[in-house]
Amino acid sequence: MKTNTQSPIDIMRSEERGFADHGWLVARHSFSFADYYNPERMGFRSLRVINQDRIAPGAGFPRHPHRDMEIFSYLVAGQLQHADSMGNEKVITPGEVQMMSAGRGVLHSEFNPSQTEEAHLLQIWIEPNERGLTPSYTEWQPAEGADPRKVLLISPDGRDQSATIHQDASVYRVKLAAGESISHDLAAGRGAWLQVIHGELTLNGESLKPGDAASSESEGSLTISSAEGTEALLFDLA
Template structure:
């Protein structure tokens, strides 16, 4: 990263909360359930980043949500989603489903495999207002864009085929081959969070490993460079 670029505040993987329920192994970037850290309650509208590994045939039974934008990004294995709006879907690696809970929905998420663990990130973003109409959207990678370094997954206007969110939030998938660099311009008044999923990422003079997160609220150009292996990460640009 250039010396004039924003500096980053690092949240290391080892600092996250952890819960092991046998069928579920979960790491919490921010306070969640029985894990409470008053210094890490979220970042702007971003409230939850849970990295979950679900054992074969394990999962979350039907439960309610309201007034939250919830999406899952599948890293490995498969994730079966069902909700009270009538959606039934099995997600594969690189795909997301975004559920706007609005004034209330119920849903379940299960690992349908009998032999393979499901690895995914579950992310909650606070909506722009309460009591919205519940809705569901999806995103899956187009084969022609699989090799792109930065792809828009989620946006408030659904542009470029992205899933639509009820918040001033843009979410990008970064996928960098070894040594590759990608940039992102952060405008005045906005904040950025980067969450590394795989590989080693150089950013802001820091080295980020899988599970690490980093944030900035300073405008400028963010440059991200992959180390000696392919990097996969999610980048949040938040109003």
């Protein structure tokens, strides 16, 4: 990860991430995960996992357990079929988020139901502010009339029709057309992580490409601009 000495922003390039090719699954790991271990990349504040997964048609993760973690998937392309021990079953499509609080324990599976199309998603884990919570599941999709440039997906209080997370963490989808920009004010004592999905953008003048990430723990305004159009996730964390 590179630190810019002229602005309080750290940059992680896409190719610096961990990589795994299981045949049915090709994954990039921003932080240590499974067989990828890097003691300098154990997470960022409460953010513990960002995996960019590409799942082959008809393949997926069979039923397995989780506990004491807030887990959500953001679908980029294709379809993702979720099923869990709470009785939830759902197929999500691009732009949608499924949010699961594993709490004191839950079983779930995630499969690509298509027999022809790859599923492309980001799977993200955030540590909860309490252990042993009652497991829960919800979904999010854009509200009609929402400004697509910066939309709140997940928050601790469910404001603006967002999904609720058991942590002081707000997650935004950033989607800019060519020539657009947005700003985000980072309060004192908080940290921001920006993960680029599609397109190129600049964050306070720093150029980022697909798969790149940038973080800051300095109070102030963050300006995200794109000359060609882009999609990214922005995390604001206690």
